[in-house]
Amino acid sequence: MRSPFIFADPVKCTGCGVCQLICALSRDNIFDPKYSRIRILQLHRIMNVAVTCRFCEDAPCVAACPRDALKQSKETGVIEVIEDKCDGCRWCIEACEHGAITMKPNGEAVMICDLCGEDEPQCLEWCPEGAISLVTDEEANEKIRFFTAKNLIPKI
Numbered sequence: 001m002r003s004p005f006i007f008a009d010p011v012k013c014t015g016c017g018v019c020q021l022i023c024a025l026s027r028d029n030i031f032d033p034k035y036s037r038i039r040i041l042q043l044h045r046i047m048n049v050a051v052t053c054r055f056c057e058d059a060p061c062v063a064a065c066p067r068d069a070l071k072q073s074k075e076t077g078v079i080e081v082i083e084d085k086c087d088g089c090r091w092c093i094e095a096c097e098h099g100a101i102t103m104k105p106n107g108e109a110v111m112i113c114d115l116c117g118e119d120e121p122q123c124l125e126w127c128p129e130g131a132i133s134l135v136t137d138e139e140a141n142e143k144i145r146f147f148t149a150k151n152l153i154p155k156i
Contacts, residue, residue: 002057002077004134006038006113006123008050010147012131015040015048019123019132023113026122034105037113038123046151050132052113053079053100061112064095070112083109 008019017033017040024035039051055077062070062079069085070092072078086109093101093110101110115121115134123132135143 002055002136003115004136005054005140006050006052006115006121007133007135007140007143008040008048008127009131009133009143010047010049011143011150012129013040013048013050014129014131015042016128018126018128019050022122022126026116026119027111032105035111037102037111039099039102047147051099054098054137055079056097060095060097061092061101064091066091069109078114079112080114081110081112086110 019038020033020036020040021031023038024033025031027037028035037052041049041051043049055072057077059070059072059077059079062072065086066089067085067087069082069087071080071082073080088103088107088109090103090110093103101112103109104111121132121134124134
């Protein structure tokens, strides 16, 4: 069973970056978006997309790690980084189809959204627009299709 993942609704997301700041603060106690496990990408001047781990089944990043520094929960699909084992080789970054894995600024280990471990994900609570939610692949794809049809397809 896969966990729903963090998703920013492109209709609501303004790209403000509050989610990135609160992620870094809650996970690493630093107010710096470089430490965030969520990235907001502006794909178009009217479309922002959150990039986080989607907890793939049989996650390619876990399989790519030569040091067994990534462990995927069988129950939830959430991926844990075991920092003591991670040597920063970046093989998992290459293997991730969603671009959801980043390096810590010191380059010593990777960072992956783990839904704040046992706590409620802080980005959900702090998003000023209420754009962030937990969704399944199907829900995310539906929201993106709706947004695309509504905003990017030329009106005839």
